[in-house]
Amino acid sequence: MDRNIRTTDDVLALLDDLVTPEADRWTADAASWWDGFYTDRMKPVPFFVAKPDESLVSYTDRGLVPPGRALDLGCGPGRNALHLASLGFRVDAVDLSPAALAWAGERAREAGADIRFHHGDAFALTAAEGTGLTGPYDLIHDSGCFHHLPPHRRISYLALLDRVLAPGGHLALTCFAAGERGMGSELPDAAFYDGAGLRGGLAYTPESLRRIFSGLTEVELRRMNDEPPESPSFGEPFLWTALFRREPTA
DSSP states (O other), X not given: OOOOOOSHHHHHHHXXXXXXXXXXXXXXXXXXXXXXXXXXXXXXXXXXXXXXXXXXXHHHHTTSSOSSEEEEETOTTOHHHHHHHHTTOEEEEEESOHHXXXXXXXXXXXXXXXXXXXXXXXXXXXXXXXXSOOOOEEEEEXXXXXXXXXXXXXXXXXXXXXXXXXXXXXXXXXXXXXXTTOOSBOXXXXXXXXXXXXXXXXXXXXXXXXXXXXXXXXXXXXXXXXXXXXXXXXXXXXXXXXXXXXXXXX
């Protein structure tokens, strides 16, 4: 008889086990899946391009997010981390995949960018002492990490923000959009625990994002611009892009 549920972490671990291993793309066990994904660098994957998100460029160009200390969650090949470093941000970038980090490191060396890359689970790394991911960060940037989390791990995500996002700091988020021209699964949260996995990622509506991040102040939430191939920035209209601010404490 197994009666070991005692803490919130125990409940989260139990729910992790209800999602199929093939959908496990958010913990350290997923490194091999992502390594396989990044092996062929010539695949026609939109975000393999060496361009920053158009939304991130817009936030910095308009002065909405001034240079400071930044954490890039699920940095992949490092395109957004490189852009932030070029603007004078002190950047920590984390990813589950050694293959992605190797690619990002190559790009950083070619650009002469000073970025601290970290391998592992961002939830665990930001919760542990002595990892260098303790914050506070003036900017947490996430382009494509959040929509690969199962519903219960939003709790872990919000806890990460509580731990390491500085008062007055910003969360810049890019995720799958529900509705016309969207991408990702629009099934209700409960449907992802039937053993069929996350169906490639979860789609969100503006209302759901506002509810999830209701502890933060919305600065901007819109469809990502559809950037043409010749654009210096990345943009696909099947994504939402959002900027939220953590209000300073009184």
